[in-house]
Amino acid sequence: MRMRIAISATLLMLAAGIALGQQPDGGERPGRQNAPGPRTPPTHSDVKYGPFSRNVMDVWLAKSDKPTPVMVSIHGGGFSSGNKAVSPDLLEECLKSGISVVASTYRLSGEAIAPAQFLDSARAIQFIRSKAKEWNLDPSRIAASGGSAGAGISLWLGFHDDLADPKNEDPVLRQSTRLTCMAVFNAQTSYDPRFIRDLFPGTDTYKIGALAMLFRMDPNDLDQLPKEKYRLFEECSPLTHLTKDDAPALLVYSSTVETPIRDQSVGIHHPRFGKALKEKMDALGVECQVHTGVEKGSGEHTKLTMDFVKRQFGMK
Numbered sequence: 001m002r003m004r005i006a007i008s009a010t011l012l013m014l015a016a017g018i019a020l021g022q023q024p025d026g027g028e029r030p031g032r033q034n035a036p037g038p039r040t041p042p043t044h045s046d047v048k049y050g051p052f053s054r055n056v057m058d059v060w061l062a063k064s065d066k067p068t069p070v071m072v073s074i075h076g077g078g079f080s081s082g083n084k085a086v087s088p089d090l091l092e093e094c095l096k097s098g099i100s101v102v103a104s105t106y107r108l109s110g111e112a113i114a115p116a117q118f119l120d121s122a123r124a125i126q127f128i129r130s131k132a133k134e135w136n137l138d139p140s141r142i143a144a145s146g147g148s149a150g151a152g153i154s155l156w157l158g159f160h161d162d163l164a165d166p167k168n169e170d171p172v173l174r175q176s177t178r179l180t181c182m183a184v185f186n187a188q189t190s191y192d193p194r195f196i197r198d199l200f201p202g203t204d205t206y207k208i209g210a211l212a213m214l215f216r217m218d219p220n221d222l223d224q225l226p227k228e229k230y231r232l233f234e235e236c237s238p239l240t241h242l243t244k245d246d247a248p249a250l251l252v253y254s255s256t257v258e259t260p261i262r263d264q265s266v267g268i269h270h271p272r273f274g275k276a277l278k279e280k281m282d283a284l285g286v287e288c289q290v291h292t293g294v295e296k297g298s299g300e301h302t303k304l305t306m307d308f309v310k311r312q313f314g315m316k
Helices: 002-021 088-096 116-130 149-159 193-199 209-215 219-224 227-235 264-268 272-284 299-312
Strands: 044-048 056-060 068-074 100-104 137-147 181-185 249-252 288-291
Touching: 056 088, 056 116, 068 088, 068 116, 068 149, 088 100, 088 299, 100 116, 116 137, 116 149, 137 149, 137 299, 149 181, 149 249, 181 299, 193 219, 193 227, 193 272, 209 227, 249 272, 249 299, 272 288, 288 299
Parallel strands: 068 100, 068 137, 137 181, 181 249, 249 288
Antiparallel strands: 044 056, 056 100
Protein backbone atom coordinates (compact mmCIF):
# COMPACT_ATOMS: atom_id res chain seq x y z
CA MET A 1 0.00 0.00 0.00
CA ARG A 2 2.81 2.45 0.89
CA MET A 3 4.58 1.61 -2.37
CA ARG A 4 1.38 2.26 -4.37
CA ILE A 5 0.83 5.65 -2.68
CA ALA A 6 4.42 6.68 -3.35
CA ILE A 7 4.17 5.65 -7.01
CA SER A 8 0.86 7.52 -7.39
CA ALA A 9 2.35 10.71 -5.96
CA THR A 10 5.33 10.46 -8.29
CA LEU A 11 3.08 9.96 -11.31
CA LEU A 12 1.00 12.98 -10.34
CA MET A 13 4.10 15.17 -10.14
CA LEU A 14 5.36 13.87 -13.47
CA ALA A 15 1.99 14.49 -15.08
CA ALA A 16 1.96 18.06 -13.81
CA GLY A 17 5.44 18.68 -15.23
CA ILE A 18 4.62 17.10 -18.61
CA ALA A 19 1.47 19.20 -19.00
CA LEU A 20 3.38 22.37 -18.23
CA GLY A 21 6.13 21.44 -20.62
CA GLN A 22 3.65 21.18 -23.47
CA GLN A 23 2.57 24.80 -23.09
CA PRO A 24 5.18 27.43 -23.98
CA ASP A 25 3.11 30.39 -22.79
CA GLY A 26 1.15 29.08 -19.83
CA GLY A 27 3.69 29.28 -17.02
CA GLU A 28 7.33 29.06 -16.11
CA ARG A 29 9.12 25.73 -16.30
CA PRO A 30 11.98 24.51 -14.10
CA GLY A 31 15.29 26.02 -15.18
CA ARG A 32 13.62 28.68 -17.32
CA GLN A 33 11.64 30.73 -14.85
CA ASN A 34 14.28 33.47 -14.62
CA ALA A 35 15.36 33.54 -18.28
CA PRO A 36 15.70 36.16 -19.54
CA GLY A 37 16.36 37.83 -16.22
CA PRO A 38 15.47 41.40 -15.36
CA ARG A 39 17.92 43.94 -16.75
CA THR A 40 17.74 46.08 -13.60
CA PRO A 41 18.96 44.43 -10.38
CA PRO A 42 16.52 44.45 -7.45
CA THR A 43 16.73 47.12 -4.78
CA HIS A 44 16.23 44.33 -2.25
CA SER A 45 16.82 40.65 -3.06
CA ASP A 46 15.42 37.53 -1.37
CA VAL A 47 13.46 39.43 1.25
CA LYS A 48 11.74 37.04 3.68
CA TYR A 49 8.02 37.77 4.00
CA GLY A 50 6.99 34.66 5.94
CA PRO A 51 8.21 31.64 7.89
CA PHE A 52 8.71 29.17 5.02
CA SER A 53 11.79 28.81 2.83
CA ARG A 54 9.92 29.87 -0.32
CA ASN A 55 8.36 32.91 1.36
CA VAL A 56 10.75 35.28 -0.40
CA MET A 57 10.49 38.24 -2.77
CA ASP A 58 12.64 40.54 -4.86
CA VAL A 59 11.81 44.25 -4.71
CA TRP A 60 12.48 47.02 -7.23
CA LEU A 61 11.71 50.48 -5.84
CA ALA A 62 10.83 53.19 -8.34
CA LYS A 63 12.50 56.57 -7.80
CA SER A 64 9.89 59.04 -6.61
CA ASP A 65 9.37 61.85 -4.10
CA LYS A 66 5.88 60.49 -3.43
CA PRO A 67 4.78 57.00 -2.39
CA THR A 68 4.61 54.77 -5.46
CA PRO A 69 2.01 52.20 -6.52
CA VAL A 70 3.16 48.57 -6.68
CA MET A 71 2.97 45.83 -9.29
CA VAL A 72 3.31 42.35 -7.75
CA SER A 73 4.39 39.53 -10.08
CA ILE A 74 3.32 36.03 -8.97
CA HIS A 75 4.97 33.23 -10.94
CA GLY A 76 3.29 30.34 -12.73
CA GLY A 77 4.36 26.72 -13.01
CA GLY A 78 1.25 24.67 -12.25
CA PHE A 79 1.77 25.23 -8.52
CA SER A 80 4.52 22.58 -8.71
CA SER A 81 7.47 24.57 -10.09
CA GLY A 82 8.68 28.09 -10.82
CA ASN A 83 10.36 30.88 -8.92
CA LYS A 84 10.02 34.60 -8.38
CA ALA A 85 10.22 36.32 -11.75
CA VAL A 86 8.98 39.31 -13.72
CA SER A 87 9.03 40.12 -17.43
CA PRO A 88 12.04 42.39 -18.11
CA ASP A 89 10.00 44.67 -20.38
CA LEU A 90 7.18 44.97 -17.86
CA LEU A 91 9.69 45.70 -15.10
CA GLU A 92 11.36 48.48 -17.07
CA GLU A 93 8.04 50.03 -18.09
CA CYS A 94 6.80 49.99 -14.50
CA LEU A 95 9.95 51.59 -13.08
CA LYS A 96 9.95 54.20 -15.85
CA SER A 97 6.33 55.03 -15.00
CA GLY A 98 7.00 55.38 -11.28
CA ILE A 99 5.57 51.98 -10.30
CA SER A 100 7.57 49.80 -7.92
CA VAL A 101 7.71 46.06 -8.62
CA VAL A 102 7.75 42.97 -6.41
CA ALA A 103 8.32 39.39 -7.60
CA SER A 104 7.31 36.78 -5.04
CA THR A 105 7.10 33.03 -4.71
CA TYR A 106 5.22 30.58 -2.49
CA ARG A 107 5.21 27.00 -1.27
CA LEU A 108 4.81 24.54 -4.13
CA SER A 109 2.25 21.74 -4.23
CA GLY A 110 4.90 19.09 -3.61
CA GLU A 111 5.56 20.76 -0.28
CA ALA A 112 2.09 21.83 0.84
CA ILE A 113 -1.49 21.14 -0.18
CA ALA A 114 -3.78 24.00 -1.24
CA PRO A 115 -4.65 26.61 -0.09
CA ALA A 116 -1.06 27.15 1.12
CA GLN A 117 -0.02 28.73 -2.21
CA PHE A 118 -2.88 31.23 -2.06
CA LEU A 119 -2.40 32.10 1.59
CA ASP A 120 1.35 32.59 1.11
CA SER A 121 0.64 35.05 -1.69
CA ALA A 122 -1.90 36.85 0.48
CA ARG A 123 0.75 37.22 3.18
CA ALA A 124 3.14 38.62 0.56
CA ILE A 125 0.62 41.40 -0.18
CA GLN A 126 0.24 42.06 3.54
CA PHE A 127 4.01 42.17 4.01
CA ILE A 128 4.36 44.71 1.19
CA ARG A 129 1.78 46.91 2.90
CA SER A 130 3.63 46.57 6.21
CA LYS A 131 6.76 47.96 4.50
CA ALA A 132 4.96 50.85 2.78
CA LYS A 133 6.51 53.64 4.84
CA GLU A 134 10.02 52.17 4.76
CA TRP A 135 9.92 51.51 1.01
CA ASN A 136 7.97 54.66 0.00
CA LEU A 137 4.99 52.69 -1.30
CA ASP A 138 1.33 53.64 -1.62
CA PRO A 139 -0.54 50.84 0.21
CA SER A 140 -3.82 51.85 -1.43
CA ARG A 141 -2.51 51.06 -4.94
CA ILE A 142 -1.33 47.46 -5.37
CA ALA A 143 -1.87 45.38 -8.52
CA ALA A 144 -1.08 41.72 -9.13
CA SER A 145 0.06 40.01 -12.32
CA GLY A 146 1.19 36.55 -13.32
CA GLY A 147 0.78 33.71 -15.76
CA SER A 148 -1.19 30.47 -15.36
CA ALA A 149 -1.06 29.51 -11.67
CA GLY A 150 0.24 33.00 -10.84
CA ALA A 151 -2.69 34.44 -12.76
CA GLY A 152 -5.17 32.32 -10.84
CA ILE A 153 -3.64 33.33 -7.51
CA SER A 154 -3.79 37.00 -8.56
CA LEU A 155 -7.49 36.72 -9.40
CA TRP A 156 -8.15 34.86 -6.15
CA LEU A 157 -6.55 37.70 -4.20
CA GLY A 158 -8.58 40.27 -6.11
CA PHE A 159 -11.91 38.56 -5.45
CA HIS A 160 -11.46 37.02 -2.00
CA ASP A 161 -12.80 38.82 1.05
CA ASP A 162 -10.13 40.74 2.92
CA LEU A 163 -8.03 38.37 5.03
CA ALA A 164 -6.79 41.12 7.36
CA ASP A 165 -6.96 40.19 11.04
CA PRO A 166 -6.75 43.53 12.93
CA LYS A 167 -6.19 41.88 16.32
CA ASN A 168 -3.54 39.38 15.25
CA GLU A 169 -0.29 39.34 17.22
CA ASP A 170 1.58 39.29 13.91
CA PRO A 171 1.57 42.89 12.58
CA VAL A 172 1.86 41.62 9.00
CA LEU A 173 -1.43 39.72 9.26
CA ARG A 174 -3.20 42.90 10.37
CA GLN A 175 -2.72 44.33 6.88
CA SER A 176 -5.25 44.16 4.05
CA THR A 177 -4.97 41.59 1.24
CA ARG A 178 -7.15 43.55 -1.21
CA LEU A 179 -5.92 44.68 -4.63
CA THR A 180 -6.52 47.64 -6.90
CA CYS A 181 -6.62 45.45 -10.01
CA MET A 182 -5.26 42.31 -11.66
CA ALA A 183 -3.55 42.01 -15.06
CA VAL A 184 -2.94 38.33 -15.86
CA PHE A 185 -1.96 35.92 -18.63
CA ASN A 186 -3.46 32.51 -19.56
CA ALA A 187 -5.48 32.54 -16.35
CA GLN A 188 -7.63 29.82 -14.86
CA THR A 189 -10.67 31.44 -13.26
CA SER A 190 -11.67 28.28 -11.41
CA TYR A 191 -9.66 25.36 -10.04
CA ASP A 192 -12.72 23.24 -9.37
CA PRO A 193 -12.31 20.12 -11.57
CA ARG A 194 -16.11 19.84 -11.78
CA PHE A 195 -16.32 23.33 -13.31
CA ILE A 196 -13.46 22.52 -15.68
CA ARG A 197 -15.12 19.27 -16.75
CA ASP A 198 -18.27 21.23 -17.66
CA LEU A 199 -16.27 24.00 -19.37
CA PHE A 200 -14.46 21.51 -21.64
CA PRO A 201 -16.91 18.65 -22.21
CA GLY A 202 -15.51 15.57 -23.87
CA THR A 203 -11.92 16.36 -22.84
CA ASP A 204 -9.73 15.23 -19.95
CA THR A 205 -8.57 18.77 -19.08
CA TYR A 206 -10.02 18.44 -15.58
CA LYS A 207 -7.72 15.47 -14.93
CA ILE A 208 -4.53 17.51 -15.36
CA GLY A 209 -1.83 16.36 -12.94
CA ALA A 210 -1.16 19.83 -11.54
CA LEU A 211 -4.62 19.96 -9.93
CA ALA A 212 -4.46 16.36 -8.77
CA MET A 213 -1.25 17.22 -6.95
CA LEU A 214 -2.48 20.59 -5.67
CA PHE A 215 -5.55 19.04 -4.02
CA ARG A 216 -4.12 15.57 -3.25
CA MET A 217 -6.97 13.84 -5.05
CA ASP A 218 -7.57 11.31 -7.79
CA PRO A 219 -9.55 12.97 -10.63
CA ASN A 220 -10.87 9.55 -11.66
CA ASP A 221 -12.86 9.59 -8.42
CA LEU A 222 -14.16 13.14 -8.90
CA ASP A 223 -17.78 12.29 -8.14
CA GLN A 224 -16.98 10.21 -5.05
CA LEU A 225 -14.60 12.48 -3.15
CA PRO A 226 -15.09 13.54 0.48
CA LYS A 227 -17.12 16.74 0.94
CA GLU A 228 -14.09 18.59 2.28
CA LYS A 229 -12.39 18.18 -1.09
CA TYR A 230 -15.27 19.91 -2.86
CA ARG A 231 -15.12 22.73 -0.31
CA LEU A 232 -11.39 23.01 -0.99
CA PHE A 233 -11.98 23.24 -4.76
CA GLU A 234 -14.44 26.07 -4.19
CA GLU A 235 -12.24 27.90 -1.70
CA CYS A 236 -9.33 27.97 -4.17
CA SER A 237 -11.40 29.08 -7.18
CA PRO A 238 -11.44 32.83 -7.95
CA LEU A 239 -14.95 32.69 -9.43
CA THR A 240 -16.35 31.42 -6.12
CA HIS A 241 -15.41 34.67 -4.37
CA LEU A 242 -16.45 37.20 -7.03
CA THR A 243 -18.78 39.98 -5.81
CA LYS A 244 -19.75 43.39 -7.15
CA ASP A 245 -17.25 45.24 -4.94
CA ASP A 246 -14.20 43.41 -6.32
CA ALA A 247 -11.26 44.73 -8.31
CA PRO A 248 -11.29 45.05 -12.12
CA ALA A 249 -9.36 42.50 -14.16
CA LEU A 250 -7.46 42.29 -17.43
CA LEU A 251 -7.07 38.77 -18.84
CA VAL A 252 -4.79 38.11 -21.82
CA TYR A 253 -4.52 34.73 -23.57
CA SER A 254 -2.12 33.33 -26.16
CA SER A 255 -4.81 31.25 -27.88
CA THR A 256 -8.26 32.25 -29.11
CA VAL A 257 -11.74 31.09 -28.13
CA GLU A 258 -11.80 29.02 -31.34
CA THR A 259 -8.53 27.20 -30.53
CA PRO A 260 -9.28 23.45 -30.39
CA ILE A 261 -8.52 21.57 -27.16
CA ARG A 262 -5.84 19.21 -28.48
CA ASP A 263 -4.38 18.38 -25.05
CA GLN A 264 -4.70 19.19 -21.36
CA SER A 265 -2.23 22.04 -21.48
CA VAL A 266 -4.15 23.88 -24.19
CA GLY A 267 -7.34 23.39 -22.21
CA ILE A 268 -6.03 24.58 -18.87
CA HIS A 269 -4.77 27.82 -20.47
CA HIS A 270 -7.77 28.40 -22.73
CA PRO A 271 -9.66 31.72 -22.98
CA ARG A 272 -12.94 29.95 -22.20
CA PHE A 273 -11.88 30.55 -18.59
CA GLY A 274 -11.72 34.28 -19.27
CA LYS A 275 -15.03 34.27 -21.13
CA ALA A 276 -16.77 32.61 -18.18
CA LEU A 277 -15.34 35.22 -15.80
CA LYS A 278 -16.21 38.16 -18.03
CA GLU A 279 -19.84 37.08 -18.26
CA LYS A 280 -20.12 37.12 -14.47
CA MET A 281 -18.17 40.37 -14.01
CA ASP A 282 -20.21 42.10 -16.71
CA ALA A 283 -23.39 41.03 -14.93
CA LEU A 284 -22.08 42.55 -11.69
CA GLY A 285 -20.93 45.76 -13.38
CA VAL A 286 -17.23 45.16 -12.63
CA GLU A 287 -14.75 45.92 -15.42
CA CYS A 288 -13.26 42.86 -17.09
CA GLN A 289 -11.24 42.90 -20.29
CA VAL A 290 -10.35 39.71 -22.17
CA HIS A 291 -7.84 39.78 -25.05
CA THR A 292 -6.95 36.67 -27.05
CA GLY A 293 -4.26 35.70 -29.55
CA VAL A 294 -1.57 37.78 -27.80
CA GLU A 295 1.99 36.51 -27.41
CA LYS A 296 3.32 36.41 -23.87
CA GLY A 297 5.81 39.21 -23.15
CA SER A 298 5.22 40.85 -26.53
CA GLY A 299 4.99 44.60 -26.98
CA GLU A 300 1.23 44.26 -27.27
CA HIS A 301 1.03 42.28 -24.04
CA THR A 302 3.15 44.81 -22.15
CA LYS A 303 1.16 47.76 -23.51
CA LEU A 304 -2.19 46.20 -22.63
CA THR A 305 -0.96 45.56 -19.09
CA MET A 306 0.59 48.99 -18.56
CA ASP A 307 -2.36 50.91 -20.00
CA PHE A 308 -4.82 48.99 -17.83
CA VAL A 309 -2.83 49.15 -14.60
CA LYS A 310 -1.89 52.83 -14.92
CA ARG A 311 -5.53 53.74 -15.51
CA GLN A 312 -6.60 51.76 -12.43
CA PHE A 313 -3.86 53.49 -10.43
CA GLY A 314 -5.16 56.89 -11.57
CA MET A 315 -1.95 57.68 -13.45
CA LYS A 316 -1.82 59.70 -16.65
